[in-house]
Amino acid sequence: MKDNLANLGQLLADDKESLAKRFRALFTLRNIICPESIDAIGKVLINDESDLLKHECAYCMGQMKDPYAIPYLVDTIKDEKQHPMVRHESGEALGAIGRHTDEILSLLQKYSKHHVRELSETCDLALDRLKWYNESNGDKNPESSSPYNAVDPTPSYPDSMPLKELESIFLDENKSLFERYRALFTLRNIGTPEAVAVICEGFFGSPSDSALFKHEVAFVLGQMQSLDSVEALTRKLADLEENEIVRHECAEALGSIGKSEIIRKYLDDKSRIVKESCQVALDMADYVNDESQFDFLSNKAD
Structure with a gap:
């Protein structure tokens, strides 16, 4: 060992x-x-x-x-x-x-x-x-309840919470990030196409919305690996005005979904962080598309 x-x-x-x-x-x-x-x-x-x-x-x-x-x-x-x-x-x-x-x-x-x-x-x-x-709220909502075997930055709300209520909290830029993150992880846990659509809306708020929040949106979409998120992730990766921490996370999310052809377009990006993310994302995409060629590779994380 x-x-x-x-x-x-x-x-x-x-x-x-x-x-x-x-x-x-x-x-x-x-x-x-x-x-x-x-x-x-x-x-x-x-x-x-x-x-x-x-x-x-x-x-x-x-x-x-x-x-x-x-x-x-x-x-x-x-x-x-x-x-x-x-x-x-x-x-x-x-x-x-x-x-x-x-x-x-x-x-x-x-x-x-x-x-x-x-x-x-x-x-x-x-x-x-x-x-x-x-x-002691952890006893009521344990971290082990995450379906992605990850330690999330915030707890989620109960999955029984109505989608419209979660959407309202998630998209409200006047709410605290703690509340918005809780709504985000609950939407992730619900995991329906409707929930994915709401999560994708998180990319397109006001210009002053938190880059940290949008980066977490991309990370969650990478966890979910939903084809329904590809268009939104591609739009954000292509947005050269966006913060590089958001774009890098979009690249890696697309890698986790296996979208090599999109990622290759940004291998020479001016941002080193985005460029390197695309290198790693291509490796992830290759793994998604053909696991047999790898001797070891753990799940990608934020």
């Missing part, structure tokens, strides 16, 4: 390898929860040149839910040189791990007032999530 972990860690850290192979190594390490795997991921989170890969490292640490990862995530949030996407994902990971220490709460409160909107909104969400579960 130790030799296997070491080999995976070396592959993950090797910037001469393709991003696709490095992502596969990361997803494998994510499923081996121990200090050695977290150290391998943390090294890349702190030091790598690829913001896309570092963002995925932070996400995986949150999904692992091991407090051993907390120092890496804290250092990343504090580092003003890190890309906002990487710092936002580190804040979300702290919320997912769920430790309510004074240090964590103080850190999240500090950065909830940060001038970078994606970071401040993420820290607000993490604080709301910690508060919600700390009030």
Whole structure:
């Protein structure tokens, strides 16, 4: 096992390898929860040149839910040189791990007032999530209820909630992101074509709507892998005025649906994050279209 972990860690850290192979190594390490795997991921989170890969490292640490990862995530949030996407994902990971220490709460409160909107909104969400579960609501709506085996940034509402009510909350830009996210994950859990159509509407609100919110819309559509979302995802990927964190997530969602022909058009995108996302998305699409050619590949995550 130790030799296997070491080999995976070396592959993950090797910037001469393709991003696709490095992502596969990361997803494998994510499923081996121990200090050695977290150290391998943390090294890349702190030091790598690829913001896309570092963002995925932070996400995986949150999904692992091991407090051993907390120092890496804290250092990343504090580092003003890190890309906002990487710092936002580190804040979300702290919320997912769920430790309510004074240090964590103080850190999240500090950065909830940060001038970078994606970071401040993420820290607000993490604080709301910690508060919600700390009030024992987690017993009423456990994380294990997610049909996608993922730790979501917020809990969902009951699936029995009327679709129109969920739509109203989801599209209301005056509601808190915590409420809108809850509606989003409930719509995802419902999973009907009507629910997918409502989720797609989340891309096309006012110009001032949250990029973080739209990026989560794309991520959820990638989880659902619905062909009904392809048109909306393609429109957003093509929107060069859109925030790159939204476009990158659209590319990866299209990869999870297997739409190679759409993704290839953006392999030379001016945004490095979008370009690298398309490289990874093509690998995902190849897997979706022919699983037999892969010896290992875990599910893609936010």
